[in-house]
Amino acid sequence: MTDPKTGSYEFVSGGKTIEKFPLIIASKFNIPFLLNDAGKGHRISGEIYSVDEQKLAALDELESHPTFYRREEHPIEMTNGDVLKVWIYLLPTWREELVQTASEPMPNYSSTGSHGRVYVSSENTECEDDLFK
Secondary structure, three states: OOOHHHOOEEEEEEEEEEEEEOEEEEOOOOEEEEEOOOOOOEEEEEEEEEEOHHHHHHHHHHOOOOOOOEEEEEEEEEOOOOEEEEEEEEEOOOOHHHHHOOOOOOOOOOOOOOOOOOOOOOOOOOOHHHHHO
16 A cells, blocks of 8 residues: 555554444454444554545555445544544444454554464455455
8 A cells, every 4th residue: 555656645643543443353364354333342543644535545445445344434533632533444244253253352453463363365365255254
């Protein structure tokens, strides 16, 4: 996503969701999933970027919006305390077995976190259902 051919972006701030969401790692690819189940889990920490329309389109393609993840606006508390509405990608529906085999919900994501579930590239999947296996 750092390729300038996919548009431009600029770091704005660190931030944390106002609402709690479950952020889990699951599937044989150790994919982080932010489940659209507001009120459960943690306030999720992350980074806020300003992006142009071209970069937003590239992100939508990467996240398979709107067929897999859904991009929605949610309020985020920035590190300076200001609240800003930003786009986040949420998984709108999931199978129960995804949650049963997942990590515990976490407040932020790192592939090399203490969870021991290093991200595995899913480039060789044939369809989105493969991501849940």
